[in-house]
Amino acid sequence: MQIETGELINITDKGNNLFHLIIKADKIADKALPGQFIQVYCSEGESYDPLLPRPFSLFRIEKEKGCLELVFRVVGRGTSWLSKRHTGSSLKLLGPLGRGFTDPREFSRVLIFAGGIGMPPLFSVAEVSKEVDFTLFYGARSQGELIFLERWQQMTDQIFLATDDGSAGQQGNIVELASSLLDSGSADFYYACGPRPMLKAVKRLMAKLKIPGELSLEERMACGVGACLGCVCRTTSGYARVCTEGPVFAAEEVVFNE
Amino acid sequence: MNDPRLIVKVGQFSLKNPVLTASGTFGFAREYNRLFPVSALGGIAAKGLTVQPRAGNPPPRLVETPSGLINAIGLQNPGLTAFLQQELPFLRELGTAVIVNIAGFTIDEFAHLASVLDGETGITALEVNISCPNVKKGGMAFGIHPEAAARVTRTVREATSLPVWVKLSPNVTAITEIAQAVEEAGADAITLINTLPGMAIDIKNRRPVLGNISGGLSGPAVKPVALHHLWQVYKAVKIPIVGMGGxxxxxxxxxxxxxGATAVAVGTAMFHDPYTPLKIINGLSGYLDVEQVGRVEDLIGIAHKKDGLD
Structure with missing residues (x-):
């Protein structure tokens, strides 16, 4: 990990408070792996507000171009600040951080469960698994939030969609949809990222089908490097730091609140 | 770096410069040592250490507030035995002063921590934590009454020949009385301030954000409060003070x-910019150059003198 000043190459408003950034940051891009994350320092010059950097998973890692791509939703002051940067702006970054996904090329058939703004890190893992047979379950509140669907469609034709309002795919959630389609022979591994209730449901379904997998978690974070012990989640071996032992955890290790 | 004008004496020993890191924000120095050479610092204060391992508080443990941070970590640490086996050997090799922050839940635990650590090499001083707001018993309870604070200080003093620093809570009616009580009980230095109690509500869930409900506020937001406490305590005691808070x-x-601080510690600002302590060290040298001051020690407490520069 290191601190690097990146240059914002492109910023796109995808609607519904969703933004896509392309950042030139050669050193971090060179080292980053799918599932890892970076911290972006979201204040300028002498300002101490917002005080903390914001963690973002990596939507794409383009090593040849030295670029990182982020996709995020504006939810607070840090993401609001970031969404207002212009092309050419400098961004102070720390990364790559945390533990990423197991290489999908170790498996033959893979399932991907993407819930809303949990989609981005899964795209980076799918991009390295072009030779792997994978199936995407992608859910969001409505059609407009199923962003970058066309890019997914370029990678696979095995895509199942669900939206809360039924504006695309099946009305409802992707776990209900998956449970009607999958059996224990459907895959030998899975990756999931999304809201906690979704991850909990995915984990339960996959445990029933005896398919192992990994979940990418998020938590409120401060240092991002493992020093402050602020971002812990519950695991079968006690509290673990999302920034260091995670953000990707073996699904069976993660303990959800009942 | 290594500017001899920055050397300060805290009681019996010297620091290469007056910039430390604050306990709880720096782990056991492993993480930040990957970003910069920790040996450049005046010293580091390790994460609060208890006799037994502690899991800490349920998440969420953090919430950002305007120019501030509320944390409720709950003294998560590996315990004394694991510290001695796994962390202290690393800390010894850092090439800077190592302050071990100890947190007992009883007087006997403070005595045990102090006497066991007394036999170890590579420790510069003990920082007695009588001010943690995030644990249910012990912690801050020892820091809010002069008699209790003195009793803990005396117990640690008798159990070790290491320098004893006592970290004070700002959450008291008269911090000067606590400071004088620990000075009289044998403290070699005072560190202040620990965090201020605070909380935040998640209006979507209609519940407190933190798993522990409340926590300790730190960061630039608390700086004026810390400075005020430091000012008061400097007038009340003769022992050196390590100042921190934003x-x-x-x-x-x-x-x-x-x-009045002989040294300072950087805590929450590490999260905003991990290079903060290095920038402060360089900035102090720069100030001495520009203002033509011989040594940083010449500035300690100077604001208490009646005649300023203009």
Whole structure:
């Protein structure tokens, strides 16, 4: 990990408070792996507000171009600040951080469960698994939030969609949809990222089908490097730091609140 | 770096410069040592250590507030035995002063921690934590009554020949009485301030954000409060004071030194910029150059003198 000043190459408003950034940051891009994350320092010059950097998973890692791509939703002051940067702006970054996904090329058939703004890190893992047979379950509140669907469609034709309002795919959630389609022979591994209730449901379904997998978690974070012990989640071996032992955890290790 | 004008004496020993890191924000130095050479610092204060391992508080443990951070970590640490086996050997090799922060839940635990650590090499001083707001018993309870604070200090003093620093809570009616009580009980130095109690509500869930409900506020938001406590305590005691609470810039550090701090510690600002302590060290040298001051020690408490520069 290191601190690097990146240059914002492109910023796109995808609607519904969703933004896509392309950042030139050669050193971090060179080292980053799918599932890892970076911290972006979201204040300028002498300002101490917002005080903390914001963690973002990596939507794409383009090593040849030295670029990182982020996709995020504006939810607070840090993401609001970031969404207002212009092309050419400098961004102070720390990364790559945390533990990423197991290489999908170790498996033959893979399932991907993407819930809303949990989609981005899964795209980076799918991009390295072009030779792997994978199936995407992608859910969001409505059609407009199923962003970058066309890019997914370029990678696979095995895509199942669900939206809360039924504006695309099946009305409802992707776990209900998956449970009607999958059996224990459907895959030998899975990756999931999304809201906690979704991850909990995915984990339960996959445990029933005896398919192992990994979940990418998020938590409120401060240092991002493992020093402050602020971002812990519950695991079968006690509290673990999302920034260091995670953000990707073996699904069976993660303990959800009942 | 390595500017001899920055050397300060805290009681019996010297620090290469007056910039430390604050306990709880720096782990056991492993993580930040990957970003910069920790040996450049005046010293580091390790994460609060208890006799037994502690899991800490349920998440969420953090919430950001305007120019501040509320944390409720709950003294998560590996316990004394694992510290001695796994962390202290690493800390010894850092090439800087190592302050071990100890937190007992009873007087006997403070005595045990102090006597076991007394036999170890590579420790510069013990920092007695009588001010943690995030644990249910012990912690801050020892820091809010002069008699209890003195009793803990005396117990640690008798159990070790290491320098004893006592970290004070700002959450008291008269911090000077606590400071005088620990000085009289044998403290070699005072460190202040620990965090201030605070909380935040998630209006979507209609519940407190933190798993522990409340926590300790730190960061630039608390700096004026810390400076005020430092100012009061400097007038009340003769032992050196290590000042902390929101220090983020060389200018902040200079304010603390001028208010009476012999050294300062950087905590929450590490999260905003991991290079903060290095920038402060350089900034102090720069100030001495520009203002033609011989040594940083010449500035300690200078703001208490009646005649300023203009």
């Amino acid at each position: 220090i983020s810039t060389p200018e902040d550090a200079l304010e603390f030194i001028m208010a």
